[in-house]
Amino acid sequence: MNTLKGNLVFGQSGGPTSVINSSAAGVFLEALEHPEIIGRVYGMRHGIEGILNDELYDITLEDKKELEYLTGTPSSILGTCRYKLADPDVDDTDYQRILEIFKKYDIRYFFYNGGNDSMDTCHKVKRYLEKNDYECRVIGIPKTVDNDLYGTDHCPGFGSAARYVATAISEVWHDTHSYHTPMAVVFECMGRHAGWLAGASALASVIERGPDLVYLPERPFDEDKMIRDAKKILKEKNIVLISVSEGIKTKDGQLVVEQLSARKTDAFGHKQLGGTAQLLAERLGEALGIKVRGIEFSLLQRSAAHCASGVDIEEALRAGREGVKAAISGTTGVMMGFERKPGQDYGVDIVHIPLEKVANTEKTVPLDWINEEGNGVTQAFIDYCLPLIGGEPKQIHENGLPRFARLKKILAK
Amino acid sequence: MNTLKGNLVFGQSGGPTSVINSSAAGVFLEALEHPEIIGRVYGMRHGIEGILNDELYDITLEDKKELEYLTGTPSSILGTCRYKLADPDVDDTDYQRILEIFKKYDIRYFFYNGGNDSMDTCHKVKRYLEKNDYECRVIGIPKTVDNDLYGTDHCPGFGSAARYVATAISEVWHDTHSYHTPMAVVFECMGRHAGWLAGASALASVIERGPDLVYLPERPFDEDKMIRDAKKILKEKNIVLISVSEGIKTKDGQLVVEQLSARKTDAFGHKQLGGTAQLLAERLGEALGIKVRGIEFSLLQRSAAHCASGVDIEEALRAGREGVKAAISGTTGVMMGFERKPGQDYGVDIVHIPLEKVANTEKTVPLDWINEEGNGVTQAFIDYCLPLIGGEPKQIHENGLPRFARLKKILAK
Numbered sequence: 001m002n003t004l005k006g007n008l009v010f011g012q013s014g015g016p017t018s019v020i021n022s023s024a025a026g027v028f029l030e031a032l033e034h035p036e037i038i039g040r041v042y043g044m045r046h047g048i049e050g051i052l053n054d055e056l057y058d059i060t061l062e063d064k065k066e067l068e069y070l071t072g073t074p075s076s077i078l079g080t081c082r083y084k085l086a087d088p089d090v091d092d093t094d095y096q097r098i099l100e101i102f103k104k105y106d107i108r109y110f111f112y113n114g115g116n117d118s119m120d121t122c123h124k125v126k127r128y129l130e131k132n133d134y135e136c137r138v139i140g141i142p143k144t145v146d147n148d149l150y151g152t153d154h155c156p157g158f159g160s161a162a163r164y165v166a167t168a169i170s171e172v173w174h175d176t177h178s179y180h181t182p183m184a185v186v187f188e189c190m191g192r193h194a195g196w197l198a199g200a201s202a203l204a205s206v207i208e209r210g211p212d213l214v215y216l217p218e219r220p221f222d223e224d225k226m227i228r229d230a231k232k233i234l235k236e237k238n239i240v241l242i243s244v245s246e247g248i249k250t251k252d253g254q255l256v257v258e259q260l261s262a263r264k265t266d267a268f269g270h271k272q273l274g275g276t277a278q279l280l281a282e283r284l285g286e287a288l289g290i291k292v293r294g295i296e297f298s299l300l301q302r303s304a305a306h307c308a309s310g311v312d313i314e315e316a317l318r319a320g321r322e323g324v325k326a327a328i329s330g331t332t333g334v335m336m337g338f339e340r341k342p343g344q345d346y347g348v349d350i351v352h353i354p355l356e357k358v359a360n361t362e363k364t365v366p367l368d369w370i371n372e373e374g375n376g377v378t379q380a381f382i383d384y385c386l387p388l389i390g391g392e393p394k395q396i397h398e399n400g401l402p403r404f405a406r407l408k409k410i411l412a413k
Numbered sequence: 414m415n416t417l418k419g420n421l422v423f424g425q426s427g428g429p430t431s432v433i434n435s436s437a438a439g440v441f442l443e444a445l446e447h448p449e450i451i452g453r454v455y456g457m458r459h460g461i462e463g464i465l466n467d468e469l470y471d472i473t474l475e476d477k478k479e480l481e482y483l484t485g486t487p488s489s490i491l492g493t494c495r496y497k498l499a500d501p502d503v504d505d506t507d508y509q510r511i512l513e514i515f516k517k518y519d520i521r522y523f524f525y526n527g528g529n530d531s532m533d534t535c536h537k538v539k540r541y542l543e544k545n546d547y548e549c550r551v552i553g554i555p556k557t558v559d560n561d562l563y564g565t566d567h568c569p570g571f572g573s574a575a576r577y578v579a580t581a582i583s584e585v586w587h588d589t590h591s592y593h594t595p596m597a598v599v600f601e602c603m604g605r606h607a608g609w610l611a612g613a614s615a616l617a618s619v620i621e622r623g624p625d626l627v628y629l630p631e632r633p634f635d636e637d638k639m640i641r642d643a644k645k646i647l648k649e650k651n652i653v654l655i656s657v658s659e660g661i662k663t664k665d666g667q668l669v670v671e672q673l674s675a676r677k678t679d680a681f682g683h684k685q686l687g688g689t690a691q692l693l694a695e696r697l698g699e700a701l702g703i704k705v706r707g708i709e710f711s712l713l714q715r716s717a718a719h720c721a722s723g724v725d726i727e728e729a730l731r732a733g734r735e736g737v738k739a740a741i742s743g744t745t746g747v748m749m750g751f752e753r754k755p756g757q758d759y760g761v762d763i764v765h766i767p768l769e770k771v772a773n774t775e776k777t778v779p780l781d782w783i784n785e786e787g788n789g790v791t792q793a794f795i796d797y798c799l800p801l802i803g804g805e806p807k808q809i810h811e812n813g814l815p816r817f818a819r820l821k822k823i824l825a826k
Contacts, residue, residue: 016588046593075587163813170814171716174488175429180459185712207814278691298708299598303584306720309813389813400576400722400802401583401620 002330004135005037006108009056011044012076013083013114013121014144017157018164018305019316021077021405023113023141025070026320028059031109032067037328038109042412047081048112048121051101052094058412069405071313072395074305077407085121088128095128102129105412108136109327113320115144115155116362119335123355126333137327140335140355141319145302147196150361151353152337156319157302159312159388162200164304165189165297166389169201169241170208172295176239177209181291184230184240184284188277188296192247193217194364197301199377200385201243211243218365219374220251226280227287229375234288242284246276256280306402310391315348322350346387415743417548418450419521422469424457425489426496426527426534427557430570431577431718432729434490434818436526436554438483439733441472444522445480450741451522455825460494461525461534464514465507471825482818484726485808487718490820498534501541508541515542515549518825522550522740526733528557528568529775532748536768539746550740553748553768554732558715560609563774564766565750569732570715572725572801575613577717578602578710579802582614582656583621585708589652590622594704597643597653597697601690601709605660606630607777610714612790613798614656624656631778632787633664639693640700642788647701655697659689669693719815723804728761735763759800 010027012020024043031041043057044050050057057078059067070077088095101107110129112122119140126138142149147158169187176183189197195216204210212233215221226242233240248256260279278294285292319336326336334352341347369381396403423440425433437456444454456470457463463470470491472480483490501508514520523542525535532553539551555562560571582600589596602610608629617623625646628634639655646653661669673692691707698705732749739749747765754760782794809816 012591016591073587074584076591077587079593080591081593166814167719168713168717170817171487171718172712174486174490174817175712175716178425178429178489178493180492180494203814207811207816293711295711295713296708298706299585299588300581300708300713303588304581305584306580311813386812391813392810397805398620399799400724400804401579401616403620404583404587 003037004108004137005039006106007040007042008038008109008111009042009044009051009105009107010111011047011050011113012078012080013047013112013118014080015302016075016080017143017145017302018074018160018308019156019312020113020143021070021073021075022313022316023143023156023320024077025067026317027111027141027324028067030321030324032060034328042105043078046079047083048085049081049083052097054101056105056412057407057409061410062407066405066407069396071317072305072393072402073404074303077405084117085124088124092128095125098125099129099132099134102134102136110136110138111141111323113141113143115146115149116359119355120359123359126355137332139323139327139332140358141323142335142337145197146191146194148194148362148364150358150363151335153340153348154338154388156312156316158196159309160304160307161190161197161301162203162385163309163389164301164307165197165201166203166210167307168297169210169243170204173204173209173241176241180238182234182238183291183293184234184242184281184288185293185295186277186281186284187211187241187243188246188275188294189243190297190301191217191245193362195245196365198243198245199365199381202377202382203385203389206382206386211241212237213240213242213375214377215244215248215375216365216370217245217247217249218367219370221248221256222251223283227284230284231288234290244276244280248276306393306395308393309389310393311388313394314391318350326352416450417521417550418452419519420453420455421451421522421524422455422457422464422518422520423524424460424463424526425491425493426460426525426531427493428715429488429493430556430558430715431487431573431721432569432725433526433556434483434486434488435726435729436556436569436733437490438480439730440524440554440737441480443734443737445473447741455518456491459492460496461498462494462496465510467514469518469825470822474823475820479818479820482809484730485718485806485815486817487716490818497530498537501537505541508538511538512542512545512547515547520549524552524554524736526554526556528559528562529772532768533772536772539768550745552736552740552745553771554736555748555750558610559604559607561607561775561777563771563776564748566753566761567751567801569725569729571609572722573717573720574603574610574714575616575798576722576802577714577720578610578614579616579623580720581710582623582654583617586617586622586654589654593651595647595651596704596706597647597655597694597701598706598708599690599694599697600624600654600656601659601688601707602656603710603714604630604658606775608658609778611656611658612778612794615790615795616798616802619795619799624654625650626653626655626788627790628657628661628788629778629783630658630660630662631780632783634661634669635664636696640697643697644701647703655693657689657693661689719806719808721806722802723806724801726807727804731763739765
């Protein structure tokens with residue numbers, strides 16, 4: 001084995017999740033256990049921008065206990081960014097800077113935790129470093145509530161968001177059904193192109209009751225059909241719960257939210273704010289003359305660490321730890337992924353997915369996991385999702401409130 | 414002691430909470446322990462309407478274990494209603510029917526769980542029964558996330574909703590602060606006349622970080638002042654979180670949501686849907702040119718049993734049990750209330766509040782618990798709220814999802 005001595009830097013990118021900090025804990029705790037190889041461990045302030053701005057937190061100075069608390073702490077503890085690196089063949093200014101900083105801090109392990117774009121960043125950095133003969137092991141750690149990364153059975157962050165939406169909808173099911181007033185509630189889940197999270201809201205029906213209708217962006221959305229579907233259910237059940245992805249589109253490919261809000265331009269020519277849930281609820285109210293509510297899960301769904309999946313936390317942590325072990329053993333240029341073990345009992349193996357494969361591919365919900373009517377998911381979808389939301393969240397509380405990790409965040413000199 | 418033998422009926426009324434079923438558990442479990450006095454225990458289907466329609470569930474036929482599971486089950490398991498009884502001196506049709514049903518089922522214990530209106534119902538029923546020489550003990554059990562009932566230190570349901578909003582806001586605080594993009598988020602809490610819940614969102618700052626600005630309906634709301642306040646905070650912190658009651662009003666007494674939505678009438682003359690949070694967020698976006706989000710907690714805040722306060726659950730259960738004990742001992746015409754014990758350690762005694770006092774009084778937040786600027790709460794408010802959100806929720810889970818009580822709901826013949 002080619003032992004590469006040097007320092008490690010880890011960064012978080014894109015939209016936060018309930019468990020992205022669990023991966024941070026995994027990387028930090030594992031790296032700190034190998035001081036003979038990895039001398040110092042750094043965290044990027046606001047992702048790759050922390051490198052460009054020479055702002056690295058010295059994680060080696062943190063209390064181990066606080067690093068462990070990261071498994072109960074939502075959001076991106078180091079700060080996140082949406083900065084997109086240019087193509088190095090077109091403009092390599094940023095890359096020159098990255099190399100300069102890597103040399104300054106003797107970075108030999110580069111870890112980046114994020115979604116599609118982050119894996120693209122990883123891949124570009126790796127290529128540039130190789131071209132410039134700078135030895136550095138580059139590892140991507142997956143993360144996204146959207147669950148749309150290629151090559152992995154699922155993504156850390158998804159299970160927790162799925163558990164949250166399913167839990168919340170099963171609670172609201174009981175709330176709405178305690179009345180005998182006819183009513184429609186539309187829930188809006190994240191997911192611009194992939195309907196994994198809206199689909200996962202159907203998990204609410206496994207133990208309790210859940211949405212009657214579920215619409216994913218993978219199938220064209222037909223407003224009239226939804227109104228007909230809702231009418232049928234109202235006749236039968238008096239209450240209808242509908243779950244949609246924010247990204248549902250008409251058959252012409254137009255976002256439903258854009259189509260509906262265009263209709264609602266006010267007297268001053270301003271387009272109306274408001275999401276898909278509210279606009280669809282309003283349409284249902286007009287069409288069916290019933291009480292309606294639109295509930296957008298908004299930032300709640302990706303930050304609800306108090307309702308995180310224990311399985312998700314463990315896997316996010318493991319992806320971080322395994323990434324460090326793999327890098328120490330010589331692996332580079334891959335994202336840590338999960339492969340589901342065969343058989344009844346749920347379990348995953350860690351697999352390595354080449355970064356270039358992840359970078360430009362999006363994994364949407366298979367069309368045959370959506371029902372014929374296009375208003376629900378199949379048992380195969382449920383079987384896929386259910387194991388991902390199990391296990392209890394690991395949080396400490398003080399006075400009934402979650403107590404999150406408190407890092408000193410001391411900038412390296 | 415005058416032992417009154419007969420049957421008991423219990424009903425739930427008004428908006429559900431996370432713990433109203435804990436009070437049901439308290440009443441049912443206690444009543445079932447006195448079969449020599451209370452022969453059968455009934456539950457009203459949809460509150461008082463269940464009596465008017467002769468639809469009573471026979472709780473005596475339920476499994477005890479499922480009744481115990483009620484402590485982790487949100488919403489009103491028996492169904493709720495908003496039916497308002499007429500003044501019996503004006504129209505006693507409903508009361509005649511109630512008396513008829515009471516005689517049919519030999520009801521000698523009438524328990525009603527709800528807010529102001531429900532205590533009014535209780536009181537009217539009691540007066541009518543007395544006037545007609547029908548012996549029946551009438552007990553009110555408090556319930557409301559609004560925390561606005563007179564005579565009790567606080568109301569079951571409030572602590573859990575308070576814990577939920579504080580938890581969710583502290584999570585979203587971390588989410589928004591992981592970006593360096595300036596942003597304003599407006600959270601909307603329930604509370605039409607009383608700002609207890611919006612105030613309680615400030616609890617997020619006790620352990621973690623919470624809203625920068627909090628607006629309650631007890632003080633007139635000034636939009637321009639809010640924009641100035643927000644601007645100041647943005648300059649300092651880059652991100653501003655604002656929590657408001659749905660019922661905030663201008664100094665003319667107009668609801669802010671009505672004022673703002675009137676301005677937004679669309680080209681067809683339709684008023685825009687959408688709550689206070691969204692409309693205020695939109696205003697902030699226009700005024701400050703920053704990214705905004707409006708998050709309405711909607712039904713989530715009152716049904717989030719997965720984040721319930723253990724203290725709240727215990728107290729709701731106790732109010733039910735103590736009510737039954739009191740009634741058996743001869744008490745009637747009162748609501749069970751809480752009186753806080755003096756001293757450092759939190760504890761409550763059960764007190765009996767005459768129904769007529771509760772019926773027409775609303776307890777709003779004391780003005781001196783709101784800060785001078787009218788944009789936050791004082792330490793006295795925090796000290797009052799904090800003990801109410803402690804203790805862990807008692808829920809059983811299956812596959813990572815809450816498993817609620819499953820009652821057979823067999824209608825009595």
